[in-house]
Amino acid sequence: MVVFWEQGYEGASLTDLTEAMGIARKSMYAAFGNKEELFRKVLQRYLEGPASYILEALQASTAREVAEEYLSGAVRATTRPGYPSGCLGVQGALAAGATGQVARDTLVEWRATVRAHLRHRFQRAVEEGDLPADADPEHLARYVTTIGNGLTVEAADSGTREDLRRVAVAALRHWPPAED
Template sequence: MATKKRGPVGRPRGFDADEALERAMLVFWEHGYEGASLASLTDAMGISTTSMYAAFGNKEELFRKVLERYTEGPSAYLARALGEPTALGVATAVLTGVVRTTTRPARPHGCLGVQGALATSDPGQGVRDLLADWRNDGCCRLRERFQRAVDEGDLPPEADPGLLARYVSTLAFGIAVQAASGVGSDELQEMADAALRGWPLS
């Protein structure tokens, strides 16, 4: 009589890792890296500290996974904006995306990438550096897109792609800080629209 093959012995994870990561993202987004305690994270995720370490690593590794999720989810407006046919369209889509993402009623206000490590102590230096790189990467992608706009004649030849990219990035981060302070979406959108009225056109 043939013996039945047994599957691998092991305890099932017992929780939805994707859902747990989503909940961790909301905690970090609302409280920042340092403000999010292990207790608040595991409580929101519905798992033990042991399970968190086993599935996601330590707090910094969990934050790195959360930032990836944020980039591909709430912050995906940047990738979509880069596909706009004009530089002005790109800038408009970025700022509109920031306003929408940072003021959504069902989500924390502000931007995870801006507020995540504003007050981290020395042990959080890795996260501070990670977020600085994250913000700089977005600015670099904008600069490359605006350089293409200059090359294609969509922006005037004297336009400075680096300066425009930094301008849009600074506006976006400023909007996020204002949103976290309670400024409403209508007022922020008006500010964004006003900021782009002097956009250079070819």
């Protein structure tokens, strides 16, 4: 996972990947099929590990808490000591050329799925009166994911945890209030 996280899909050579896993190239192909399939499995592992805050945030009691947990989770996950800074799900697609198109498409789909989960959760919040009836769940989901993605890029550019936390707090200052 760390090889893709640090080097991106295109930058991660088969030699780098097999050395990190401690296996021969033949074993990698037998276990994963190809680099693309390995990347998909790594992305799933990333969602279950460092990016688990995404699914956990969806369980929060209120829409605002969902947004807070999502953004604070992005800050924590992308500034963890001992791990690469930034986000595998964002960084891996930023500089993908033709040879990385499969990875880029996979990451675009992954981020769209995250946004869809947030949209559904915010739609439920509208239906429950936790958000105003005129709140736009799609807009709110895009807002939260755009801020979250920006936080991860800033983390990769050496943004500090405290700086990023402040940005996350500022981003939620104008969150729509619950229906009265």
